[in-house]
Amino acid sequence: MSKRKASKHKLDRRMGENIWGRPNSPVNKRSYGPGQHGQRRKSKVSDFGLQLRAKQKLKGYYGDVTEKQFRSTYKEATRIKGDTSQNLIGLLERRLDMIVYRAKFAPTIFAARQIVSHGHIRVNGVKCNIASRRCDVGDEISLGDKAKEMALVIEAQSLPERDIPDYVAVDGNDKVSFTRVPKLDEVPYPVTMEPNLVVEFYSR
Incomplete structure (x- = not known):
């Protein structure tokens, strides 16, 4: 069984979003990143950075599944007929x-x-x-x-x-x-998820 050993709130702060929509998330009080440089001006994020962030956010939302398990799910989504990003969400929701x-x-x-x-x-x-x-x-x-x-x-x-x-x-x-099996717009995510960027990340 995959187990998240680090603080779950660290992911919230790193992303700057309340991933699970919980009322006790520290992002509700501190929307900036962790650490002494968390409040500094944010630099421009590259395309790769955006894709990586989308993957980390989606993977974290589903209980921070292992990278091996998440990549395996993506590969299965590519083999199913239809939109890969929608297939990925469908497999995760199942x-x-x-x-x-x-x-x-x-x-x-x-x-x-x-x-x-x-x-x-x-x-x-x-x-x-x-x-x-x-x-x-x-x-x-x-x-x-x-x-x-x-x-x-x-x-x-x-x-x-x-x-x-x-x-x-x-x-x-x-x-x-x-x-x-739900579509992306039917899943009640508290924040915006971008599985299309996850597909781009793995298909590089």
Whole structure:
């Protein structure tokens, strides 16, 4: 399992954006970069710099997946017929930990990954502890019996800052269905994502 060891807020400050839309992000108070030179005038960013930033932001949003895993997802997106950037988003949104996060079973993507890895999630009634598992349209994702009473889950379901998207159909408080693969403009990102720049980065 991929685990982010560094502070999650460092990514927010480096990007200068509240990546996950959380109210306790330091960017809400300090929009400039970290370090003693964080407030200095920003220099012009090259095309490569813009592409790298887009990749880091998208990769970080999905729980800071490993570079190997992210590149593998991109390569798979290129093999699917259609727009590669849209395919990339579709594949990332099909990850089990992301659907758990979208369903508001966890307050953050990192908590969603932990809940999955600890065996609290069922896919079509079968326990699954692989966060990167790719779900298919029609799959049912539900909470295990212990998870229904976890304070983390109860907290997540009451969060006001995000809603469940319409491609995740709710069935009670403990079950959802993945109804379709979303397009970029349907995904509720708190900030602007640019998967086209990610495609340019990898296709250099």
